[in-house]
Amino acid sequence: MKAAVIRGAGTLPDYADFDAPAALAGHRVIDVRACALSRVAYAKASGQHYSSTQRFPFVAGLDGAGRLDDGQRVYFCMPRAPYGALAQQCLVAESLYTPIPDTLDDVAAAALAIPGMSSWAALVERARFVAGETVLVNGATGVAGRLAVRIAKHQGAGKIIVTGRNPAMLDALCEAGADVAIALNGEPDALAAQIAPHFAAGVDVVLDYLWGASAQALLVTAARTAPEGRALRFVQIGSASGGEIALPGAALRAAPITLLGSGIGSVTMPRLLECVRAVFGAAQAAALAVETQAVPLAQIAQHWREPGSGPRTVFTIEA
Incomplete structure (x- = not known):
């Protein structure tokens, strides 16, 4: 499969082939459709985040929007290493994804979630x-x-x-x-x-x-x-x-x-995912939306930079 592969701390991601994830008990293989570049994902790829493992190579990306094998649209987070969200597929624990409501498309959900x-x-x-x-x-x-x-x-x-x-x-x-x-x-x-x-x-x-x-x-x-x-x-x-x-x-x-x-570690992942569900549920009533720039995953090297306060870069992935 195609993926954004990080081969060393501080290096640009390489749009390259990476072994696709195999089935694993308690996990689901997700076909990824969109992944927003977050500060945490960027910092982990740079080796600067407190949760970085310094184990290379791996696929970048912590969360995104995708499809289960039955076609259900889901938001997912924390794919099992070395698989990340910036790839055609990733492997995610069954407790770490939640349905995306029909009121949000994949790009909007990926941008809003984190x-x-x-x-x-x-x-x-x-x-x-x-x-x-x-x-x-x-x-x-x-x-x-x-x-x-x-x-x-x-x-x-x-x-x-x-x-x-x-x-x-x-x-x-x-x-x-x-x-x-x-x-x-x-x-x-x-x-x-x-x-x-x-x-x-x-x-x-x-x-x-x-x-x-x-x-x-x-x-x-x-x-x-x-x-x-x-x-x-x-x-x-x-x-x-x-x-x-x-x-x-x-x-x-x-x-x-x-x-x-407040962040990864101070709030459990199940509770963080519950917060995502709440945000998705309130998105229309509270006018929760994020300005986005959608970019094909193949162009990741040209758009790999620490996120700022402007539009969120969302990488789109074709099957």
């Missing part, structure tokens, strides 16, 4: 969000952050605050349901000054897609200004602005702040 699941899991599984609470999305102008705003609105958030570097996108987020938009200009003191009144009024959940200086400013400001007894659940999801922060221990002693992570 960023939608990421936001849904952080808000519902990790933060245990309750309708009426105030949610702050740090780094809301990325794909997952934009979906997080719509998901929080759909779940009944009382107030939604967003931060980001793209002014036009911040305006669009306000049209999509955000109540307050704060531009990130790279100065932590400026962010702290603008966000302090909102923490003083009360913030219940922070969904953080950036980490780095902005996350540090939010945590320190929350500790300094939050109303006495007002608990904050700070959920760390992505590290687009840096992998580490210098957080004073006093910040955690001064206020009831709970630090949480």
